[in-house]
Amino acid sequence: MNDRGSRLSKDAVLDAAADLVRAQGPAALTMRRLAGELGCAVTAIYWHVGNREALLDELVARTVREMGRIRAEGATPAARAESVALELRRKLRARPHLIALVHERGLTERMMLPAQRALAHEAHAAGLRGAxxxxxVRAVQFHVVGFVLVERNRERAPAQHPGEPDLWDDATAEQDPGLAQAFADPPDVDRLFRATTRAVVASLWGAVPGEGGA
Incomplete structure (x- = not known):
């Protein structure tokens, strides 16, 4: 084992494993490949985290903990609920393959519980109770998860022929040239997410102030 391998730690193994999964998916995570990334012997990885299944379990547990670090910000319950939605989307977008591992192990509900609790706290602060x-809470949660899934599907979809800009004909452009031009440009997904989240939250919590939660 080289000097780098002799300084190996459990956290270093998990960091390297998580980087591999984020970049190339769970199939890329082999013990031999991970050892190469870390510059150590395969046996050193076994010493720190056990076999591959144990390593995946550790990655899942870590992902659940990371997803649980949700902090609401804003001056009103509605603004804070919006901030939770923004943070949840950011976390889901940052680790799709790791989230898939969590889902495969039946821990999605546990992973989502901290965000649900944060939203429930703000719902109570807004005077909402019971059903x-x-x-x-569920409306915001489903909105965030659904939006992220649509984003991922659009990113992985093959090139479309004709594409969206080609499907807006001259008649539409004559009726509403601004609409036709907007569809000719790629969507600003961050702006769209903020707008739709604000609409969902406002309908259930009440209006969000101008800069609230953004």
Whole structure:
């Protein structure tokens, strides 16, 4: 084992494994490849984290913990609920392959619980209780997860022929040239997410102030 391998730690193994999964998916994570990334013997990895299944379990547990670090910000319950949605989307977008591992192991609900609790807290602060509070929490949660799934599907989709700009004909352009031009440009997904999130939250929590949660 070289000097780098002799300084190996469990956290270093998990960091390198997570980087591999993020970049290339779980199939890329082999013990031999991970050892090459770390510059150590395969046996050193076994010493720190066990076999590959144990390593995947550790990555899942770490991902659940990371997803649980949700902090609401803003001056009103609605603004804070919006900030939770923004943070949840950011976390889901940052680690799609790791999220898939969590889902495969049946821990999605546990992973989402901290965000649900943060949203429930803000629903209570807005005066919502019982079924109304649960509906508000789930509406935001489903909106975020659904939006992320659509984003991922669009990113992985093959090139479309004709594409969206080609499908807006001259008649539409004559009726609403601004609309036709907007569809000719790629969507600003960050702006779209903020707008739709604000609409969902405002309908259930009340209006969000101008800069709230953004």
């Amino acid at each position: 109304a509070a649960a509906e508000a």
